Amino acid sequence: MPNFTRRAIKESFLKLLNQRPLNQITVKDIVEDCGINRNSFYYHFSDLPALVEEIMAERVSAMVENHPTVDSVQEGSDAIVEFVMHNKRAIYHIYNSVSRDVFERHLMEVCRYVVTTYLDGMLEEVEEADRDAILRFHRCACFGSVIDWLNGGMKDDVSDYFRRIRQLRLGLPEK
Amino acid sequence: MPNFTRRAIKESFLKLLNQRPLNQITVKDIVEDCGINRNSFYYHFSDLPALVEEIMAERVSAMVENHPTVDSVQEGSDAIVEFVMHNKRAIYHIYNSVSRDVFERHLMEVCRYVVTTYLDGMLEEVEEADRDAILRFHRCACFGSVIDWLNGGMKDDVSDYFRRIRQLRLGLPEK
DNA sequence: ATCCCCGTGTCCGAAAATCAGACACGGGGA
DNA sequence: TCCCCGTGTCTGATTTTCGGACACGGGGAT
Numbered sequence: 295m296p297n298f299t300r301r302a303i304k305e306s307f308l309k310l311l312n313q314r315p316l317n318q319i320t321v322k323d324i325v326e327d328c329g330i331n332r333n334s335f336y337y338h339f340s341d342l343p344a345l346v347e348e349i350m351a352e353r354v355s356a357m358v359e360n361h362p363t364v365d366s367v368q369e370g371s372d373a374i375v376e377f378v379m380h381n382k383r384a385i386y387h388i389y390n391s392v393s394r395d396v397f398e399r400h401l402m403e404v405c406r407y408v409v410t411t412y413l414d415g416m417l418e419e420v421e422e423a424d425r426d427a428i429l430r431f432h433r434c435a436c437f438g439s440v441i442d443w444l445n446g447g448m449k450d451d452v453s454d455y456f457r458r459i460r461q462l463r464l465g466l467p468e469k
Numbered sequence: 470m471p472n473f474t475r476r477a478i479k480e481s482f483l484k485l486l487n488q489r490p491l492n493q494i495t496v497k498d499i500v501e502d503c504g505i506n507r508n509s510f511y512y513h514f515s516d517l518p519a520l521v522e523e524i525m526a527e528r529v530s531a532m533v534e535n536h537p538t539v540d541s542v543q544e545g546s547d548a549i550v551e552f553v554m555h556n557k558r559a560i561y562h563i564y565n566s567v568s569r570d571v572f573e574r575h576l577m578e579v580c581r582y583v584v585t586t587y588l589d590g591m592l593e594e595v596e597e598a599d600r601d602a603i604l605r606f607h608r609c610a611c612f613g614s615v616i617d618w619l620n621g622g623m624k625d626d627v628s629d630y631f632r633r634i635r636q637l638r639l640g641l642p643e644k
Numbered sequence: 645a646t647c648c649c650c651g652t653g654t655c656c657g658a659a660a661a662t663c664a665g666a667c668a669c670g671g672g673g674a
Numbered sequence: 675t676c677c678c679c680g681t682g683t684c685t686g687a688t689t690t691t692c693g694g695a696c697a698c699g700g701g702g703a704t
Contacts (some may be wrong), residue, residue: 298473299690322651331692336653338690474661497680506663511682513661 300338302328304349308384315387316346350400398441405436475513477503479524483559490562491521525575573616580611 306327310319321342325332339345385397409432417425481502485494496517500507514520560572584607592600 297690298477302473320651321653332652333654333693334691341653472661495680496682507681508664508683509662516682 297338299328299330299334302330303335303338303345304352307345307349311384311387350397398437401440402433402437405433405440409433409436472513474503474505474509477505478510478513478520479527482520482524486559486562525572573612576615577608577612580608580615584608584611 303324306324307319310323310327319342321332321335325335339348410429413429413432417428420428478499481499482494485498485502494517496507496510499520500510514523585604588604588607592603595603
């Protein structure tokens with residue numbers, strides 16, 4: 295549980311990320327913000343990209359843990375919406391920066407988790423190849439919705455996008 | 470700035486203090502809550518009363534720093550009200566425990582600061598002995614208001630008490 | 645082009661903080 | 675009375691943080 299410095303570094307980073315884009319945040323800024331020695335930063339993280347990587351991975355697993363039993367695609371997408379809306383500004387800065395790939399990779403991982411957790415049980419009688427295709431379709435739909443929302447200036451509520459997807463039920467075999 | 474463990478101890482303590490009275494909180498509870506070794510607690514604080522003492526003192530100075538230029542008794546009492554209302558449950562548990570004296574001592578210090586900061590300038594032509602008496606009266610009035618509020622079950626808004634005091638202007642020489 | 649400032653990443657040894665493990669003490673319940 | 679549990683203290687090992695230094699490279703100024 296300890297390693298409070300490690301946590302303080304992350305908090306300072308996210309705090310700064312809510313103020314300006316990532317490429318305007320230096321290691322020096324972070325260590326000065328939480329008042330620690332610069333070497334202590336490098337003791338915990340090899341460099342700044344490593345910090346970004348860890349935070350992204352952390353958010354994914356935290357979200358998964360907060361919704362351990364996703365028993366409906368509603369709950370699943372709610373988790374994604376909650377995550378995205380709560381970290382709105384930080385996501386904006388990460389997305390519009392050199393670390394876009396890191397964010398997209400983890401976002402895709404979240405979508406994969408949510409979609410497979412819910413849909414897998416509904417596709418038991420579907421052939422393996424078809425099932426993979428359907429899951430991939432839904433996963434990419436979730437992912438793309440968030441990306442679209444980001445590119446659209448983050449104006450609308452993301453949940454609208456997901457609601458539309460659920461209503462369409464594209465790629466789902468008729469019962 | 471560092472010493473994050475020290476801060477984590479305080480946060481855990483206040484967290485627990487929002488759940489149950491102080492005499493039901495042990496050192497063991499605190500160290501387990503923030504996941505540190507028990508010795509690390511004793512490294513930072515000699516014992517639990519010392520922790521209470523430091524937190525109280527800290528809140529006083531924080532409040533003073535947040536209102537560096539109290540240019541009206543309105544602002545001054547607002548600071549007290551804000552402090553009291555924001556730490557409602559914690560104050561309740563501290564007040565109804567063995568550490569009541571610690572709380573009262575620091576609360577009185579807050580009132581002293583607020584009252585003297587504002588009233589001192591208004592009492593320049595008053596004699597030394599009278600000025601002291603007037604200041605003491607107002608200081609104790611602020612202090613007593615909070616105590617009264619605590620004893621009354623913390624139901625009303627404390628600001629009502631202060632408003633009444635300001636309206637009465639007892640002990641203030643007529644201009 | 646050159647200089648210079650600044651952040652980076654790395655190293656070192658010193659200092660501080662955290663740890664595990666033990667001990668005696670005292671209060672309170674069985 | 676015995677026993678459990680939290681306390682407060684100690685020791686030494688380990689981890690973490692620190693200050694200070696270094697070379698490197700990019701970018702702005704001259």
